Amino acid sequence: MTALFGGYALASAVATLIARLLPVDRADATAWGMNLSFLxxxxxxxxxxxxxxVARLMLLVWGGTAALVLALYLLGMRP
Known part of the structure; x- marks a missing residue:
């Protein structure tokens, strides 16, 4: 379950953070984020x-996801 749902959540957070932080157009940043999220x-x-x-696995996957989501929350909306 952690491999499937946690991996998806972590990849989604990575894609969103990459799309938020790249200093290019929104469409290009989103494309780069989505491509790298598959990896x-x-x-x-x-x-x-x-x-x-399993305990370390769950801590790193779910903790990493929570850290990325917190970073996205603190960055706020992209202007």
């Missing part, structure tokens, strides 16, 4: 099945 999701999903300690 993030694949990497997290593979790592989830490789990691032997």
């Amino acid at each position: 993030a999701f694949a990497g997290v999903a593979l790592w989830c099945f490789h990691e032997p300690r």
Whole structure:
């Protein structure tokens, strides 16, 4: 469940943060964010099945997602 839902949540947060922080047009930043989110999701999903300690896995995946969402909240809307 963490590999599927946590990986998706983390990849979504990564895509949104990349789209928010890149200093290019919104469409280009969104495209870059979405392209890189596929790599993030694949990497997290593979790592989830490789990691032997479930507690550390869940802490890093869900904690990383929470940290990225908090960073997005603190950045606010893009002008």
